[in-house]
Every structure is written in structure tokens, then in C-alpha cells.
Amino acid sequence: MPRRVLMTVDGVGGVWRYALDLAHGLAGRNVACRLLGLGPRSDADPEGVDLVWTDLALDWLTEDEAALDGIAARLAAEARVFDADLLHLNVASQAAGLTRTLPVVVVAHSCVPTWWRAVKDSPWPSAWAWQPRRNRDGLDRADATVAPSASHAAALAAVYGPLEGLHVVYNATDAASCDAPKQPFVLAAGRWWDEGKDAATLDRAAHASVWPVRMAGARRGPSGETVVTAHAEALGSLPPERLRALMQEAAIFVSTSRYEPFGLAVLEAASHHAALVLADIPSFRELWREAALFVPPGHADGFADAIATLAGDPGLRRRLALAAGAIAREFAPVRHLNGVLAAYDAATARHRARG
Known part of the structure; x- marks a missing residue:
């Protein structure tokens, strides 16, 4: 199990909540976690979380692939500063271009190509040809990929082809049930x-x-x-x-x-x-x-x-x-945390095997 995890986060979608909850869960297992923010900042100022914000772009909020070119170098630098022993990336394209220095886990929460396939009734725009390619590069670099459902794992395979080291780890909530009058x-x-x-x-x-x-x-x-x-x-x-x-x-x-x-x-x-x-x-x-x-x-x-x-x-x-x-009740935080930690262990083992 890693001891120090550098995790990317953004303040736009559900990844923000996911990352905060997971950071707290990791702390309970004596795993230090630093969140590295990309894209628009969240208005929230979470307590008890190590958070560093950057000026790096999110792939789904840019039209220009060149805006993403500095991500790999910045991730490597931040990992050295934090002395991380694993990178947890919440966007697949963020792994593109990374060296083999550390194990990398990509959690594929969503992406524009799988969204487009489900929502749009039109061909993929030629101007965005870089998006599936860059995502595929990131997925190939990952030592383990996590999908939040088997259905989304199938959607990823349909868009990107077979993926090695793919794990399904369902999301979770700690919301207590309530029997208040409806x-x-x-x-x-x-x-x-x-x-x-x-x-x-x-x-x-x-x-x-x-x-x-x-x-x-x-x-x-x-x-x-x-x-x-x-x-x-x-x-x-x-x-x-x-x-x-x-x-x-x-x-x-x-x-x-x-x-x-x-x-x-x-x-x-x-x-x-x-x-x-x-x-x-x-x-x-x-x-x-x-x-x-x-x-x-x-x-x-x-x-x-x-x-x-x-x-x-x-x-x-x-x-x-x-x-x-x-x-x-099946989707308990402890189940999710154990699944993520299992993916971390699998990524570490595969990283060693890949040399």
C-alpha cells in the first residue's frame, strides 16, 4: 500500500466531492494525500485537506491540445516535492506523456468521447480528434484504470479498445438513511x-x-x-x-x-x-x-x-x-476505499513488473 499519494482534482464536477471523501478515507488508513487542482477553482475551502491549486487546464474545457502540454512535467515536479509514491489521476489524459518513475492509477470517471457516444447522434468532430488519442495514451500509461461501474468499463472499451489493468470500483456515499415523513x-x-x-x-x-x-x-x-x-x-x-x-x-x-x-x-x-x-x-x-x-x-x-x-x-x-x-447500503465508503486501495496495490505490482 502506498504511503503518499498525489491526486488530481477539479472543482467543476463530481470529482471534487469524490476526491475530498477519498482523501479523508486514505488519512484514516495512514496514507498521506495531497490534492492537486486543475481547471476552475472550487469556491469551497475544505478543512483538513492538503490542497495545492495550479493553472493547468482540464481537457474537456479546452479546444487546444497544446494547452495540456505542461501537465506531465508539472505532475512529475509536484510528485517530487510531495515525495509521492503513487499518482492518482482523475482524468485519463493527465497520464499522457508521464515517465515510468511512479505507479499511476487513472480513475476514469467520465470523458468527452464516451459522453458523446451516449448523448450525441452525430459523428465525432474532426477538430477534437486529439481527445480520444490523448485519453488512450493516458490509459496506456496507467498501471491500473478504475471505472465506477461495469457499464462504464464497457463504454470505455467500446471507445478505446481493450484496456489492461481495468478495475471496477463502485462509488459510495456516507449519507445516513432517514425515515423523516416524505x-x-x-x-x-x-x-x-x-x-x-x-x-x-x-x-x-x-x-x-x-x-x-x-x-x-x-x-x-x-x-x-x-x-x-x-x-x-x-x-x-x-x-x-x-x-x-x-x-x-x-x-x-x-x-x-x-x-x-x-x-x-x-x-x-x-x-x-x-x-x-x-x-x-x-x-x-x-x-x-x-x-x-x-x-x-x-x-x-x-x-x-x-x-x-x-x-x-x-x-x-x-x-x-x-x-x-x-x-x-451496499455502496459503503469502506467498500469503495478497499477497492481503491486494491487498485493501488495492483498498480504498484504492475509498475514493478513493467520495469
């Missing part, structure tokens, strides 16, 4: 500026919904993307404690996402015994099995009908909520 509203949460979340379908479903639909999360993205809704109640970005309170109150949680390598918001809602209405995509089917109502992606009337079914049947709503809560 209220008659539907909650959805996500980065709505991301086209993959499909805010348009959610808004159309809200228009036909028998219960009000509340939509938590940012509607303006880092590159100026903006989503406007007419029917769902847009709450904007909320503090974690406020979002948690809404999840405790919501009788139904819905996700219209067309692309979710895992779906942490769904897990957190399930842990609070919300009944789930989910887009019928591979990752949601894999994780939630019989514990949700599934609707074809993009079918607003189908989402509205599923909401009406649950709203009118308290018994079914309760059964699905309890089933989802039971599955949520």
Missing part, C-alpha cells in the same frame, strides 16, 4: 448545463407531472452554457446540507440522464428512501435493478406517467424506496 414532490439534481443530464426532458415531464418537480443544481456551465426551464422549479446550486434536506423530504427522485457512469445523486437520494424514476441507461440498470421505475431516455411523457404511478400508489412507492435504500 412530502409530495419530485426532486432532481445535477449539473443541468451538461446536455447529458437532459434538462429539456425533465422540464417537459414537469409540465405534465401530477406533483411539482424541483430541480437542484447549476444551470450555467464553466464555458457559458445556460439552461432555461419553464415548468420545473429551478433551485440553482444548493449547499450540501440543503440538498440533503430536500432528499430526505422528497418522496420521488428522478434522473433523466442519458449519460451517467455512476450517478452519485441517485445513490444519495436512495439512501434517504426516495422512490426512484430513472432513465433506462446501462449504468442505472446495473446499479438499481428492480428498485426503480425505468423510462426510455428522452421520453418526457413516460417520466410523467411513472411519477403519476408512484404518486397514486403509496404502497408501490414505499416498496421501491425500501428496495433502493437496501441497495444504497
Whole structure:
């Protein structure tokens, strides 16, 4: 097991929460962890976390591959300063060009090519030809690659081809279950500026919904993307404690996402015994099995009908909520931490074998 891990992080998406939780978990196993920030800074100032921010770019927020050319050298320098014995990179392309000095673990949370394949009905843009190539270079450099679900592991293989040293380590939540009285509203949460979340379908479903639909999360993205809704109640970005309170109150949680390598918001809602209405995509089917109502992606009337079914049947709503809560308990932080540490050990062994 490594003793000092340098981990990349960004403040835009779910990687921020993932990295903070994992850093605390590693500290509990006597593994020192320094977070190295890339891209736009988070507004949060986390306590008890060793965090250094850089001016390095994120691959999915740049149009110019040259903007990424300094990443490998900077990672190597920061690893020497921290005396790291393992690099944990949360974006595959960040491993491209790294020397063989240290073991490298890439956690493939998401990437533009797999997102495009799930969301877009058009050919890959020729101007972005560098993205899949650079990601593949990073995955080849990694001594171990981690995917947050078997479905996303399959999506990676479909885009990049076979990957050696691939591990599936499911994400986790430490949200305690809550049996507070449920209220008659539907909650959805996500980065709505991301086209993959499909805010348009959610808004159309809200228009036909028998219960009000509340939509938590940012509607303006880092590159100026903006989503406007007419029917769902847009709450904007909320503090974690406020979002948690809404999840405790919501009788139904819905996700219209067309692309979710895992779906942490769904897990957190399930842990609070919300009944789930989910887009019928591979990752949601894999994780939630019989514990949700599934609707074809993009079918607003189908989402509205599923909401009406649950709203009118308290018994079914309760059964699905309890089933989802039971599955949520499987995704415990200790299970996730043990999976990550196993990937670290595998990466270290493969690093030695590769010389």
C-alpha cells in the first residue's frame, strides 16, 4: 500500500466531492494525500485537506491540445516535492506523456468521447480528434484504470479498445438513511448545463407531472452554457446540507440522464428512501435493478406517467424506496476505499513488473 499519494482534482464536477471523501478515507488508513487542482477553482475551502491549486487546464474545457502540454512535467515536479509514491489521476489524459518513475492509477470517471457516444447522434468532430488519442495514451500509461461501474468499463472499451489493468470500483456515499415523513414532490439534481443530464426532458415531464418537480443544481456551465426551464422549479446550486434536506423530504427522485457512469445523486437520494424514476441507461440498470421505475431516455411523457404511478400508489412507492435504500447500503465508503486501495496495490505490482 502506498504511503503518499498525489491526486488530481477539479472543482467543476463530481470529482471534487469524490476526491475530498477519498482523501479523508486514505488519512484514516495512514496514507498521506495531497490534492492537486486543475481547471476552475472550487469556491469551497475544505478543512483538513492538503490542497495545492495550479493553472493547468482540464481537457474537456479546452479546444487546444497544446494547452495540456505542461501537465506531465508539472505532475512529475509536484510528485517530487510531495515525495509521492503513487499518482492518482482523475482524468485519463493527465497520464499522457508521464515517465515510468511512479505507479499511476487513472480513475476514469467520465470523458468527452464516451459522453458523446451516449448523448450525441452525430459523428465525432474532426477538430477534437486529439481527445480520444490523448485519453488512450493516458490509459496506456496507467498501471491500473478504475471505472465506477461495469457499464462504464464497457463504454470505455467500446471507445478505446481493450484496456489492461481495468478495475471496477463502485462509488459510495456516507449519507445516513432517514425515515423523516416524505412530502409530495419530485426532486432532481445535477449539473443541468451538461446536455447529458437532459434538462429539456425533465422540464417537459414537469409540465405534465401530477406533483411539482424541483430541480437542484447549476444551470450555467464553466464555458457559458445556460439552461432555461419553464415548468420545473429551478433551485440553482444548493449547499450540501440543503440538498440533503430536500432528499430526505422528497418522496420521488428522478434522473433523466442519458449519460451517467455512476450517478452519485441517485445513490444519495436512495439512501434517504426516495422512490426512484430513472432513465433506462446501462449504468442505472446495473446499479438499481428492480428498485426503480425505468423510462426510455428522452421520453418526457413516460417520466410523467411513472411519477403519476408512484404518486397514486403509496404502497408501490414505499416498496421501491425500501428496495433502493437496501441497495444504497451496499455502496459503503469502506467498500469503495478497499477497492481503491486494491487498485493501488495492483498498480504498484504492475509498475514493478513493467520495469
